[in-house]
Structures are given as C-alpha cells and as structure tokens.
Amino acid sequence: MATVTAVRTTELLERLLRARRFDEFLLANADAVRGHFHVSIGLEATAAALPRVRRASDLVTTTYRNHAHLAALGSDLTVMYAEIFGRDLGHQRGRAGSTHLSDPGVGMLHTSAMVSGGVPIALGQAHALTRSREGAVCFCFFGDGAFGEGAVHESLNLASLWRLPIVFVCENNAAAEADRANDYQSAASLLALAEAHAVHGTAVDARHPAAVLEALEALTGDVRDGSGPRFLDAQAGRWPGNATFFPHDATGPTDLRDAQGDADDAWRSTDDPLLNECRRLISTGFALDRMLDIDRRITAEVDDAVRRARLAPVAPPDTAFRDVVGS
Amino acid sequence: MTSTVAYWQARAAALGRELDADGRVMLVGGYVSAPFNPPDGLLQRYADRILWPPISEATQCGFAIGAAMAGLRPFVPIGTSSFMFYAWPQIANEAPNVRYLSGGLVTAPVVFHVMAGSRRSSGAQHEHTPQAMLQNVPGLRIFAPATPADVDGLVSAALRGDDPVLLVDHVLLADATGDVPDEPDARIGRADLLRRGSDVLIVAYSLMVQRALAAAASLEASGIGASVLNLRTLAPLPIADVLGAVRNHPATLFVDEARGPGSTASYLMARVLEEAPSTVARLVCSHEAPSPFAEALLDEIVPTTERIASVAASLARGK
Numbered sequence: 001m002a003t004v005t006a007v008r009t010t011e012l013l014e015r016l017l018r019a020r021r022f023d024e025f026l027l028a029n030a031d032a033v034r035g036h037f038h039v040s041i042g043l044e045a046t047a048a049a050l051p052r053v054r055r056a057s058d059l060v061t062t063t064y065r066n067h068a069h070l071a072a073l074g075s076d077l078t079v080m081y082a083e084i085f086g087r088d089l090g091h092q093r094g095r096a097g098s099t100h101l102s103d104p105g106v107g108m109l110h111t112s113a114m115v116s117g118g119v120p121i122a123l124g125q126a127h128a129l130t131r132s133r134e135g136a137v138c139f140c141f142f143g144d145g146a147f148g149e150g151a152v153h154e155s156l157n158l159a160s161l162w163r164l165p166i167v168f169v170c171e172n173n174a175a176a177e178a179d180r181a182n183d184y185q186s187a188a189s190l191l192a193l194a195e196a197h198a199v200h201g202t203a204v205d206a207r208h209p210a211a212v213l214e215a216l217e218a219l220t221g222d223v224r225d226g227s228g229p230r231f232l233d234a235q236a237g238r239w240p241g242n243a244t245f246f247p248h249d250a251t252g253p254t255d256l257r258d259a260q261g262d263a264d265d266a267w268r269s270t271d272d273p274l275l276n277e278c279r280r281l282i283s284t285g286f287a288l289d290r291m292l293d294i295d296r297r298i299t300a301e302v303d304d305a306v307r308r309a310r311l312a313p314v315a316p317p318d319t320a321f322r323d324v325v326g327s
Numbered sequence: 328m329t330s331t332v333a334y335w336q337a338r339a340a341a342l343g344r345e346l347d348a349d350g351r352v353m354l355v356g357g358y359v360s361a362p363f364n365p366p367d368g369l370l371q372r373y374a375d376r377i378l379w380p381p382i383s384e385a386t387q388c389g390f391a392i393g394a395a396m397a398g399l400r401p402f403v404p405i406g407t408s409s410f411m412f413y414a415w416p417q418i419a420n421e422a423p424n425v426r427y428l429s430g431g432l433v434t435a436p437v438v439f440h441v442m443a444g445s446r447r448s449s450g451a452q453h454e455h456t457p458q459a460m461l462q463n464v465p466g467l468r469i470f471a472p473a474t475p476a477d478v479d480g481l482v483s484a485a486l487r488g489d490d491p492v493l494l495v496d497h498v499l500l501a502d503a504t505g506d507v508p509d510e511p512d513a514r515i516g517r518a519d520l521l522r523r524g525s526d527v528l529i530v531a532y533s534l535m536v537q538r539a540l541a542a543a544a545s546l547e548a549s550g551i552g553a554s555v556l557n558l559r560t561l562a563p564l565p566i567a568d569v570l571g572a573v574r575n576h577p578a579t580l581f582v583d584e585a586r587g588p589g590s591t592a593s594y595l596m597a598r599v600l601e602e603a604p605s606t607v608a609r610l611v612c613s614h615e616a617p618s619p620f621a622e623a624l625l626d627e628i629v630p631t632t633e634r635i636a637s638v639a640a641s642l643a644r645g646k
Contacts (some may be wrong), residue, residue: 059397092430100428109396109433110425117421120389127390128397151416154386161381323431324465325563326489 019068037098040068042239061118081309088315116149163228194231201231237271329506337475339367341482388414408441422491423466451617459585473536480512516563524552528576542636
C-alpha cells in the first residue's frame with residue numbers, strides 16, 4: 001500500500017532533496033566548520049523512507065553520519081547548521097557539532113559518534129517503549145563497519161532474546177565480495193550475521209528509495225506486531241567524496257536534469273538515490289519541471305537556513321560549564 | 328530514631344525501598360550481593376523488576392543507559408568492578424556525555440553498581456579500583472559508601488538523582504555494622520566526621536574508612552588522637568568539608584585503596600595543598616603492583632589497618 005502511495009507522491013523526493021541540499025550547502029560552507037564531519041550523500045534512501053514508517057512516539061538512534069536522518073525527519077535546518085557551526089542556536093548549544101547531532105523533537109535523544117555506540121542504547125530505549133507505548137519501536141541506524149564491533153553482535157543477541165521492538169537498519173556502503181559480505185567480514189552477508197542471532201530481516205538495494213520504503217515498512221510492521229526485532233541490510237553505493245575526516249564535494253551540486261539521460265559518471269548513473277528516485281518518478285509520468293520547482297523551493301529553504309546559521313552567535317564562554325551534571 | 332544493622336542489610340533495604348517507591352526503578356542484572364554476601368531476598372521480592380542479560384557488559388550497560396534516557400531508572404549490578412572494563416565505551420563515553428551533548432535536554436539517570444577493591448585472594452584481575460580512572464570523566468557521579476548509613480542514603484541519592492552514578496561498593500564492607508537513620512541521608516558532596524581526635528586527621532572512603540577507624544582505635548591506645556573523615560562521594564568531591572577538617576588538625580593523612588597515580592586521595596591532597604599550603608600531609612595508597620593472590624603478598628600492596636596506623640602515628644609525632 002505504501003509503495004503505491006510513494007509512487008504517486010513526491011514525498012520521498014522532497015526528503016531526499018532536503019537531505020542532499022543540506023549536505024551540499026554544508027560542503028560549500030565548510031569554512032564555517034571546525035573539526036571533522038561526515039555527510040550522508042548517497043545514503044539518503046533509508047532516511048527518506050523513515051518518516052513514513054515512524055510514529056510520533058517512536059525513537060531513533062543514529063551515528064556520526066546523521067544529517068540525512070535529521071533533515072528527513074523534519075528537524076529545523078537552521079538549528080542543525082547552527083550546531084554544526086558551533087553556535088548557541090543549536091539544539092545542543094555548540095557542545096555537539098556534526099557528529100553528535102540529535103533532536104529530541106524528532107525522537108533522537110542522543111547520538112553516539114562511536115562506531116556501534118548507539119546500538120546497545122537503542123535496545124534500552126526499545127525496552128522503555130514497551131513499558132509506556134503500545135506498538136512503539138526504536139529505529140537503530142548504524143553502518144556496515146559496526147559489524148566489526150562486538151557490541152553489535154551482543155545487541156543482536158539480546159534484542160532477539162528479549163524480543164525487543166527494534167528495527168536495525170544497517171546503512172551498508174561497503175563493496176560486497178564474491179563470497180563474503182565485504183572486505184572485513186568472513187560471513188557471506190550481513191543478513192547472515194543477524195540471522196545467526198535469530199534476527200530476521202531482508203537486504204534491499206538502497207540506491208532505490210522506493211524499494212527501501214517498501215522493505216522498511218514491512219519490517220516495521222512485523223516489529224510493531226510483536227514479532228521481535230528485524231534487520232534491514234540497506235546496500236547503498238559508495239559516494240566518492242567520503243573521507244575519514246573531511247569529505248569533499250567530489251560530484252558537485254546535484255542536477256535533477258541528469259535523471260533524464262545518461263549522467264556523466266558512474267555514481268550519478270547508477271548509485272545516486274536522489275537521481276534514481278527522479279528516474280522512477282519520470283517513469284511513472286511525473287514532469288521533470290515539477291521536480292525542478294520542488295528543488296528550487298527546498299534549495300531556497302536550505303540556502304536561507306545556512307545563511308541564518310552563519311550569522312548566529314557562539315554560546316557565551318561560561319556555558320562550557322553548564323549541563324555537565326544536574327544541580 | 329535509628330536502627331543498628333549490617334551494611335548488607337542496609338543496602339538491600341535501601342534498594343527495596345527505592346523499588347517500592349518508584350515503578351521506574353529496575354535492575355538490569357541481579358547480582359547485587361551474590362555470591363559473596365548473605366542472601367538479601369531482593370531477587371525473590373522483585374523478580375518482575377529484574378532483567379537477566381547474558382554476559383554482555385557493554386550491551387547490559389548500554390541497554391540501561393538507553394532505558395534511562397527514555398524514562399526508566401535502571402540500577403545495573405555489574406558485579407566485580409573489572410567486569411565494567413568490557414562496558415567502558417558505554418560507562419565512560421556514553422552515559423556521562425548524554426546531558427552535556429544534548430545541551431541539557433536529555434539525561435541518563437542510570438546507576439552502575441560495582442564491587443571494587445581487594446576482597447582478598449581473588450587475584451589481579453578481580454581486585455581493581457576503577458573509580459580512580461572514572462573520576463577523570465566529567466558527567467559521572469561517583470558514590471563510595473563506607474557505612475550502613477552511607478549505603479542507605481547513597482543508594483537513594485543515586486536512584487533519585489538525574490545523572491549517571493558509579494556506586495563503588497566493597498565486598499568486605501558487608502558485615503560492617505552501624506546506625507541507619509529513619510530518613511535516608513541522601514546528601515552528596517558532603518563528608519562525615521566519624522571520629523574526633525586532636526593529633527591527626529585521616530581522610531578516606533569505602534573500606535578504607537573502616538580500616539581508618541580501626542587504626543584510630545589502635546592509636547588511641549598509644550595516646551594518639553585521630554579523627555576520621557569519610558568522603559562518602561568522590562564526585563562531587565566534598566572539598567569544603569575536607570578543607571574545614573584539615574584546618575582543624577595539625578596533620579592529615581589521605582588514604583585510598585586505589586594505586587596512587589590518578590587516585591582520589593592524591594588529587595584531594597593536591598587540592599588541599601593548593602588551598603592550604605601549610606598543611607602537613609601524607610598519602611597512603613595501594614602500591615604499584617597488581618593484587619597478588621597470596622594474602623601475605625597482598626598485605627604488602629593494599630593499605631592495611633597497621634600501615635594506616637603506622638603512617639598516622641609518625642605524622643602525629645611530627646616524624
């Protein structure tokens with residue numbers, strides 16, 4: 001049902017654009033950022049699908065690669081930029097920056113910037129939800145690298161053992177090997193690792209947001225029905241601009257018109273979830289001009305947000321000592 | 328009105344009281360007193376509030392942190408303190424940062440309970456003092472009861488507060504007896520002067536308070552009057568109470584079961600010497616070797632009542 005709706009609306013497109021333009025403007029304003037940061041470019045399909053399945057009482061844990069999750073969920077873009085720029089206007093008043101960005105208003109209470117750090121925490125949040133909210137779930141996002149950490153395996157086991165209402169979403173942008181999940185795993189697939197702990201799930205081609213939505217909606221439904229945790233291996237392409245510390249805009253600003261013909265590079269031609277969603281919409285009869293209108297509106301919003309955040313003041317120095325512990 | 332009870336009884340009663348009073352309080356793991364102390368009945372009385380995770384400390388502790396953020400009040404009996412090393416990423420790097428990284432919007436009121444220090448002949452890997460390491464982590468409270476009244480009050484303070492707490496417990500305190508007030512003494516950042524003497528002040532926490540009291544009793548027989556100041560909490564550190572007591576004594580001995588480097592006692596002594604430079608002070612900590620199995624060797628490392636008394640006596644005599 002959801003997929004049918006997705007076909008007929010630009011809902012996914014709008015969220016993909018909101019996330020993509022946010023990161024593109026951030027890269028263009030990188031001079032305002034101190035310290036390292038990461039962007040979500042190329043991984044936005046899971047984020048774009050999330051708001052459709054998330055209910056207001058659901059919680060979400062994310063990672064240091066969190067911009068798309070927050071942007072797609074509707075967190076205030078000016079506030080997000082302000083936090084990334086270390087300004088007092090940020091939700092976290094300049095203590096968090098990009099890697100710890102969170103927003104309780106969209107169900108994100110705390111963002112660990114440590115690989116696997118948020119995974120055990122998601123379990124406890126899911127447990128708390130079972131005590132207070134019927135049918136509520138916790139969405140737990142992490143990257144493929146987290147499978148190198150023991151905490152992920154412990155958490156899959158415990159979530160399964162206690163049938164916690166949790167949707168594990170692995171944003172997987174590691175290249176698959178012929179006979180194993182990736183360069184760092186000996187198991188045949190990440191799904192096989194989850195299945196070893198009796199956490200069932202599915203793998204999906206996360207270069208295609210509509211496919212991700214369909215998979216996420218099915219798994220979330222299972223979890224809400226009390227079937228225990230589920231696992232989504234969301235296999236995305238690898239955006240060429242990612243780097244250990246400072247990403248660079250390897251592909252330049254996205255031009256939706258590239259969805260019409262052959263794009264000039266491999267990533268745009270096959271891997272970009274935003275262009276792939278545009279292609280899907282075109283194939284269902286959507287006019288490109290209408291998408292360009294949406295893009296102009298969202299781009300203007302993002303442009304305005306980054307300008308306002310750049311003008312926001314830094315927090316007064318004495319606030320460095322606040323909120324360490326309660327009074 | 329007060330009642331006289333053993334430490335382990337006060338601990339169980341306090342935990343039971345908090346479980347009764349607040350439906351959000353839960354145990355993530357059940358080994359509060361077992362296997363070393365007498366059975367306390369908690370496992371039977373509150374079975375529906377106790378979860379039993381597998382041996383997965385990182386996930387056990389992270390689970391509790393997440394539950395705390397989402398509105399519950401988890402108490403995590405980790406058992407032997409060194410088990411928490413498996414959960415270091417969660418205890419040292421997640422829980423203490425929740426409030427700060429959220430700009431004060433979110434808190435993680437979780438209690439990590441550990442049996443720290445030497446319980447004698449458990450060997451090098453089961454006799455650590457991680458409180459010394461974790462006092463370097465802002466955002467974490469560290470409570471270290473030494474008496475039945477302390478554990479009664481500090482269990483309540485930990486479960487009623489809004490911050491993550493490391494509750495530093497000690498197996499060898501189980502049989503210590505003392506008076507417990509009708510209302511829990513949940514003050515934090517306040518030290519208690521447990522004994523008064525005019526010649527030397529001994530500042531300590533946890534089991535070392537009991538050894539300091541025994542040392543003071545033996546010094547009295549030699550005509551030396553020793554005061555004993557019980558820190559009760561290491562974070563917040565009761566610096567004002569310590570300075571007040573230090574100024575009332577000609578000499579001060581700081582005692583800590585942790586090894587000296589990075590210990591609470593060494594930091595406290597530095598703070599005192601900064602504020603009151605004329606203080607005559609000495610430090611007694613565990614020596615820098617792992618805890619050996621053989622008791623005769625162990626007594627060379629961990630401060631004994633005799634060593635505390637001996638150093639206090641030499642301080643009191645001005646030597």
